[in-house]
Amino acid sequence: MEYFDTLIVILQSTVRVSVPLILAALAGLYSERAGIFDIGLEGKMLAAAFAGGAAAAVTGSALIGLCAAILVSVCLGLVHGFASITQRGNQIVSGVAINFIALGATVILGQAWFRQGGRTPQLSGDARFTTVELPFAAEIADIPVLGPIYSDLLSGHFLLTYLAFMLIPFTWWVLYRTRFGLRLRAVGENPGAVDTAGISVTWMRYRAVICCGILCGIAGAYLSMAMTAGFVKGMTAGKGFIALAALIFAKWKPVNVMFACLLFGFLDAMSIRMQGNELPIIGVVPVQFMQALPYLLTVILLAGFIGKAIPPRAGGVPYVKER
């Protein structure tokens, strides 16, 4: 029974840390499926976390914070879009630039506005997202096994958490069952086919980076306004890159994205849990090893050991008709 409780606790934190990964990986999915590689997930998320934290602190409203986060992230997405779609620039360079801008600008602006060493003020009350209890959570809690699963694992999360998990089937539906999704996938595979079918490649790709911006914005808001109460400098701590790894690990498929993010989230939760604890036989596992595991797994996948990850064929290549 003690093991079971431990497991529930670990799974609970798995869900908590997976949410920003899921949101960011889905963001990347919309962009990369349309052929725009986005290494700037990290930067967009960080900027959004800052914007959300700052706006919520000033206005006292979590909703306004969320809107600010999305707005800033979409703007950065449009910068990436302008560089890589309109100007046909190198998508990696543009993404890296966005990461650096976000890293620097959040600290500078944070210090200039709030003078707390790059932090935003602590959020409380309406300025922060609150958790929701599912119906009957308290009543069911005492039933063995099922009780804890329902009350502790499924209930008591932020609204954004439920949103993130609902976005998985929604994204699947959009991608495979709607006109937008069909065109989005097509433009990432062969923009020439999309163009000659009478659809604007540019407009399709801009719409994709906007979707990406919105989701990164939500992910950032989750970090600074739900998971913690305020922005701390560099708080994304590589989550954007892990999300990117998860996206590749998931072979750019929405349902796989959820599993990949949960797996990477689980590894993260384990690494926190295991700090200093000895495992039978193996002994103490260095935290660094656990933190490196997502990347290691992705590299193993890319090396072709776990099936084959084929990126969208036109990914990373600007659409140029006339040389």
Add this chain to the structure above:
Amino acid sequence: MNDIAIELKGIDKKFGLVHANKNINMRVRKGTIHGIIGENGAGKSTLMSILYGFYQAGAGDIFVDGRKTVIKDPNAAIAAGIGMVHQHFMLVENFTVLENIMLGAEESQVLNAGITKARDELRRLEQEYELEVDPDAVIEELPVGLQQRVEILKALYRGAEILILDEPTGVLTPAEADHLFRILEQLKSQGKTILLITHKLREIMAVTDEVSVMRRGEMVATRTTAETSVEELAELMVGRHVLLQVDKGPATPGDVLLSVENLSVRDGRGVAMVKNVSFDVRAGEIVGIAGVAGNGQSELLQAISGIRRAVSGKVLLQGEPIHVTGTADPSELRHRGLAHVPEDRQHMGLVLKFDESENSILGYHDDPKYLNGMFLNIDAIRKDATDKIEKYDIRPPNPRLKTANFSGGNQQKIVLAREMERDPAVLVIGQPTRGVDVGAIEFIHKRIIEMRDAGKAVLLVSVELDEIRSLSDRVLVMFDGRIVGERAPDAGEGELGLLMAGVEDSKEAAQ
């Protein structure tokens, strides 16, 4: 009733410095099949892409059914009833046939509603035009002939009244091409207008009503097909008299330079493609391998040139064995006197992003004459490239131009120049004139015969039966991975055709 479906007035188009279309005027009558011919790079695809709204003309007007129509993008062209099958297919390879056909014509935001309708419409089109194709098949798993059907269906699905086909037969077997032409006739009988680009003058004579000729970006003539001849068209295209029949003296075969014994090869999926094939090629002769595409010719070539490992068998090059089942690699073979012009020049023969001079030494870059110690001797390389450009009449004559910017025929000449100028003992050539215009074909054929007369052994693989018959001294027919017969080049077309289709006569079967 206006009987002009399309009229182009003063169309002009520049790509950077390249003037692809110069003040083009053209009329296409409704309900006819109108051919467009011209050398590689003459601007045919560009002109048609402008009509389809894919490129924007620098100047000029387009009239559809007598009305001036601004075609600013493919959407406008589709709305005006124009459909186009591009030279390089515009399909999403990992989508199904149905998804490709629906793309851009989905009818509603959510796909489901449109899907049933699309299926019904597709079934109707399939029946009406004998264009069977499984709507749920994935494009990349279909042979090119079927992929082209999907392109045609795409245009018909959008209700095209005017259909543009850019070199549709380049990728088709003769039987598939015949089927295509039957469909075109049927479309024509329904009053649709067809624009057909092709390099094969025989096809022009067989199916078109009128034909327009382009040369170096200009429209030089329009003729009624019934009142012209292949000779006249060829001359109009190239601007000089062209020999359509290759002149060649009798062969004087010498020693066996290339000997293939019991060679077996599998393709990437492990399917046996070449089965126990044996033959010799002697100095001073051209041996042609005829066959419908996909009967093992490609794998045979690849094994002989060291690109693909053979399963079993022996190959002797100038009497010395090549380790084809193991370590043979193309660079070793090149040093031992075997030159190879691959079938697919864009993927295997050239690096399209390199400039012309770099491609003209590709694979021979370690030759001391191109080197300056450990560095490349750029001057020597450019000088060498310039010589080849002159000798092979490669246009434009600029060794620093990116290879992707040369037309297909000129790209082929770059590969041929590179391989032939090494003076190899054995020359292995796949599809030397695929997608190449008549002027360049004449030139390439002449060079191949010169190689033979200089005492080289030439192994030629081509799906063009005419080419095999006019160049070869001996014809081997390949079917289903086996050599099913050897004939003299003057054997009847029907006889060779039957062999290619796998109908063996009793004499061969007994062997």
